[in-house]
Amino acid sequence: MATKKSVSSLKEADLKGKKVLIRADLNVPLDDSFKITDDTRIRAAVPTIKYLMSNGARVILSSHLGRPKGVTPKYSLKPLVPRLSELLGLEVKMASDCIGPEVEKLVAELPEGGVLLLENVRFYKEEEKNDPEFAKKLASIADLYVNDAFGTAHRAHASTEGVTKYLKPAVAGFLMQKELDYLVGAVSNPKKPFAAIVGGSKVSSKIGVIESLLEKVNILVLGGGMIFTFYKAQGLKVGSSLVEEDKLDLATSLLEKAKAKGVSLLLPTDVVIADKFAADANSKTVAADSIPDGWMGLDIGPDSIKSFSEALDTTQTVIWNGPMGVFEFEKFAAGTTAIAKKLAELSGKGVTTIIGGGDSVAAVEKAGLADKMSHISTGGGASLELLEGKTLPGVLALNEA
Ligand SMILES: Nc1ncnc2c1ncn2[C@@H]1O[C@H](COP(=O)(O)OP(=O)(O)O)[C@@H](O)[C@H]1O
Numbered sequence: 001m002a003t004k005k006s007v008s009s010l011k012e013a014d015l016k017g018k019k020v021l022i023r024a025d026l027n028v029p030l031d032d033s034f035k036i037t038d039d040t041r042i043r044a045a046v047p048t049i050k051y052l053m054s055n056g057a058r059v060i061l062s063s064h065l066g067r068p069k070g071v072t073p074k075y076s077l078k079p080l081v082p083r084l085s086e087l088l089g090l091e092v093k094m095a096s097d098c099i100g101p102e103v104e105k106l107v108a109e110l111p112e113g114g115v116l117l118l119e120n121v122r123f124y125k126e127e128e129k130n131d132p133e134f135a136k137k138l139a140s141i142a143d144l145y146v147n148d149a150f151g152t153a154h155r156a157h158a159s160t161e162g163v164t165k166y167l168k169p170a171v172a173g174f175l176m177q178k179e180l181d182y183l184v185g186a187v188s189n190p191k192k193p194f195a196a197i198v199g200g201s202k203v204s205s206k207i208g209v210i211e212s213l214l215e216k217v218n219i220l221v222l223g224g225g226m227i228f229t230f231y232k233a234q235g236l237k238v239g240s241s242l243v244e245e246d247k248l249d250l251a252t253s254l255l256e257k258a259k260a261k262g263v264s265l266l267l268p269t270d271v272v273i274a275d276k277f278a279a280d281a282n283s284k285t286v287a288a289d290s291i292p293d294g295w296m297g298l299d300i301g302p303d304s305i306k307s308f309s310e311a312l313d314t315t316q317t318v319i320w321n322g323p324m325g326v327f328e329f330e331k332f333a334a335g336t337t338a339i340a341k342k343l344a345e346l347s348g349k350g351v352t353t354i355i356g357g358g359d360s361v362a363a364v365e366k367a368g369l370a371d372k373m374s375h376i377s378t379g380g381g382a383s384l385e386l387l388e389g390k391t392l393p394g395v396l397a398l399n400e401a
């Protein structure tokens with residue numbers, strides 16, 4: 001039997017009869033009647049839970065939901081039990097707390113292969129404070145810790161980081177490993193040519209990602225609201241498009257950096273403009289240098305879609321973070337949908353396509369193309385931090401364990 005110290009992956013762990021605390025990210029959206037509107041994160045957690053079950057572990061499942069301040073019934077994990085039970089093929093038990101005597105009793109009653117869902121760990125303020133006493137209490141209910149909560153790995157919380165100080169072995173689950181393999185592995189050692197597509201609203205929220213990707217990519221495609229800061233930095237008129245005046249110098253230096261590094265940086269050559277920021281705005285397509293006063297760019301135009309697609313046709317690996325336009329409005333979703341379709345097509349030809357979380361995932365899902373991509377991240381903030389080259393505390397804790 002492996003000693004505790006030598007266990008560095010889930011596959012090496014001796015699980016039979018063991019009480020295993022698994023931290024998953026089951027932070028799924030619920031509607032007003034507590035129906036799950038997107039169960040992606042629950043489905044993504046299933047392989048690790050099933051592996052634990054089939055290897056005879058007593059599975060203690062923990063997660064947060066939302067950002068409650070103290071015990072808030074609306075953020076209870078109870079509405080997840082039916083879907084979890086259905087996906088796992090057994091009746092998942094639910095505790096009304098995540099620590100304490102009731103939890104201890106339910107854990108003691110848990111059969112091999114059984115699953116107990118703990119209540120929202122964020123009902124305790126100690127969770128987000130990474131309080132050691134709270135972490136110790138969580139740790140005390142189990143023999144082994146598995147972190148599969150990639151979407152929360154950028155948080156140094158008690159159930160993601162603190163607990164590993166008191167509960168070893170502490171290993172990554174299969175989802176966590178898959179996310180790291182794609183987002184770190186594929187990006188640090190990609191099949192080339194390697195392209196990144198970065199969109200979204202602001203340059204300021206993507207500086208780190210752009211700078212980090214400039215070190216690695218052959219092609220960098222930019223879209224979304226951030227392009228107007230680049231246009232303005234180049235002396236173009238941008239009407240009332242989104243611009244970050246304090247980032248003009250930065251935009252210029254990013255363009256220079258790309259040039260110096262031999263990265264082909266593509267900005268849209270035409271844009272779809274609107275007379276107001278609304279779904280029913282009047283719209284037209286104009287060249288990037290012809291945005292009239294009073295109009296704002298809300299999507300990339302057809303010429304840009306064509307040139308971006310041609311550039312992407314030459315690649316072997318593509319990573320995408322951030323929509324090309326205001327895809328929430330049907331009229332301005334064409335650029336984002338076209339990129340999603342292009343990546344789906346490239347995946348079919350063997351290109352590695354990685355969707356780096358957040359709104360780009362929502363866009364790919366809206367287009368019904370999620371299952372076509374090589375990898376779709378379950379973490380918005382976490383994937384962004386990884387792409388920026390940051391270390392995630394939830395992952396570091398596992399390496400140290
Ligand atoms: N041209 C644009 N003008 C304003 N907002 C845009 C534009 N293009 C995309 N967006 C918005 O960007 C948002 C997505 O940004 P996101 O990638 O989540 O990160 P961030 O807001 O941090 O840049 C979407 O809500 C989308 O509507």
Ligand SMILES: O=C(OP(=O)(O)O)[C@H](O)COP(=O)(O)O
Nearest residue numbers: 025027067151152379380381382
């Ligand atoms: O939904 C999440 O993050 P995301 O919206 O960045 O993907 C995670 O569950 C983390 O939640 P948090 O941002 O409240 O810590």
